[in-house]
Amino acid sequence: DIVMTQSPDSLAVSLGERATISCKSSQSVLYSSNNKNYLGWYQQKSGQPPKLLIYWASTRESGVPDRFSGSGSGTDFTLTISSLQAEDVAVYYCQQYYTTPYTFGQGTNLEIK
């Protein structure tokens, strides 16, 4: 199975500041035939199901604010929130969908400082 490792486990950022979450996969999730990274980011607020924010490592889902961005390739990826808002408090997960079983990172708990 592909192991997804996020860092940090927990992050406190001031309102309006940048938040950065890292995700590393135990093997590449870049599919060479289409040059796509099979990597997504989810946001999960307390008591709610996860919400897909970003797929193909950097494609923002419709309706997701542009302060959210994804980058990276191969085995190293980053989710960036450019200017933290109060409503961004949540746990964030990366997920590989390169191969089954699809696997998620352990989550990063994002709070307001």
Next chain:
Amino acid sequence: QVQLVQSGAEVKKPGASVKVSCKASGYTFTSYGISWVRQAPGQGLEWMGWISPYTGNTNYAQRLQGRVTMTTDTSTSTAYMDLRSLRSDDTAVYYCAREEDKVYSTGRFFYWGQGTLVTVSS
């Protein structure tokens, strides 16, 4: 609008079985697969498997093989996840999530059910 509405919370004893339902609306049920993902209390997300309502094909996570069965009823646009021989570490919120293809699992989950808490306790 796309909606996935799941059945209510369950309490089961160790060794028992549970069947969770996921009723879809707002789209053609057979045009998209359904995956199941679970989340133990305070823990991360675990993909359990996938079913295509169009073909009936399934793909289960190896660690659940032999204990899980996913089925669909296309007449009612409902997907089911049956988990047998329950253990305490099966206590979790179980989610259904819509896939983006009717034949192949894509692993991208744009729509989720609200979740069903299954508690396994003696």
